[in-house]
Amino acid sequence: MRDKILVLGPPGVPKQAIVEWIVQSSPNVSGPSAEQSSTDEPSSLPEELLVVPWWMNTKYYTAQVDFWLDTVPLPTGGAASSALRDTNRGDAQADSDNNDQAIPALVHIITEFDQVGDVVDGFIYVFDPRRPDTFDALKPWAAFCQRHDISVCLALAVTVDPLTQESAGLNDVDSFGDFQSHGEVPPAEPDLEAYEDWCIENGFELVAVPELPSIHTAVAYADDGIGRVIEALQSHTWATMVKKYAPPASTTARASAGDPSASGTVGQIKPWETRRPLNAMDALGDLLDGGSSDMEQVLARLKDLRTQAEGMDMERRQEFAAKMVEVLMSRSPLDDNNSGEESD
Known part of the structure; x- marks a missing residue:
């Protein structure tokens, strides 16, 4: 059953914090406990994988899915970029001339997830747009998403600083990237156009996440931010989707008789009742x-x-x-x- 959402990113990006926000976006509903997953997990999952269940609860349906969270290694250098391009073409072989150990590790992770890719129907990659190298690690996953025909593919450009994250009440297992530790100065406003061009060419939607509001603040739907991520996920038809409401018999009868007071919505009234x-x-x-x-x-x-x-x-x-x-x-x-x- 295709009910998994794979959430990846290099070390230092708030993957778990974002998933916490998404999970808390749904009103309380009778579903699995935090320790339960939606279905039996495949036996070949990576050992470090974090599983977070999410019981979607919208106005029209409920759906039980799982987030799979994992950290991908961060390659560096020009040779790494070449190896990533090779992997993106589907060649899961690391460049023998490249001494960067992140490349074979990245290829190994992709190979592991290829074994369970048929149950994945959502893919979220979290990166820091102020550091292009954090985006490079996404590129080999484009071929993975194409091989497994994943429906929802999102690239999240997150620019939240550690102090902002702490004040929002988010306790992520990954501390957000600190430019000082890398001896770098972050640009005032990252340029997203180059990232967006790649995303369009490879079937991803680029979502800017400029801030993570307080953990107690309701998330509104928007063109960007967590609201857009939630909207994209809830708009998909998941394999576990269960319709919430059925039209009352009295409403259907009035609609078939042409009663204007009938309150049935489109989809609740059968075609022959409207003719x-x-x-x-x-x-x-x-x-x-x-x-x-x-x-x-x-x-x-x-x-x-x-x-x-x-x-x-x-x-x-x-x-x-x-x-x-x-x-x-x-x-x-x-x-x-x-x-x-x-x-x-």
Whole structure:
């Protein structure tokens, strides 16, 4: 069952904090405990994988999924970029001339997840847009997402500093990247255009996450930030999705009768209930009342009625057929002839 969301990123990005936000976005609903996962986990999962269950609870449905969180190594240097491009083409072989140990480690992680990729239908990569090397580690995963036909692929550009994260009340297992420890000075505003071009070419949506608000603050849907991530995930049709509401019988009955007070929504009312078949039946009656001798018109009306009846359930179809017989019998030419004979 495809009910897993893979969340990856290099060391120092707040992957778990973001997942905490997403999980807390759904209202409380009777679902699995924090220690439970949605389904039996594959036996070949990486040892360091963190599993976080999420019980989606929207207005229209619930769905039980799991986040799989893992950290990917961060390659460095030009040789690493070359190896990443090779891996992106599907060649899971590290460059023998490259001494960066992160490359074979990255290839190994991709190979591990390839064994369970068929249950993954969501992919989230978290990176720091002020450090291009954190984005480079995403590139070999594009081929992974294509191989397993993953539906939701997001690249999250997160620019939250450690102090901001601490004040928001987020206790992530990964402390967010500190530029001072790398001897670097972060740019005032990272340029996202280069990242966006790659994402568009490789089937990812780039989502800017400029801040993580207080853990007690409601998350509103937006074009960027955590709200957009939640919206993208909830818009997908998950394999575990269960519709929450069914139309009441009284509403369906009123809708079929053309009652304007019926409050059924689109999708709750069956197609044949919105087509008002009695209109065609009345038209047939008008033709017969007028003594029409054009059998083509009568047959056309009958054919239209038959087409409309095909979309009905058995009970409704029987009622419809009885009504049609009643119309035909009440306007039968034979009855007119008999009445004429009696008058004579």
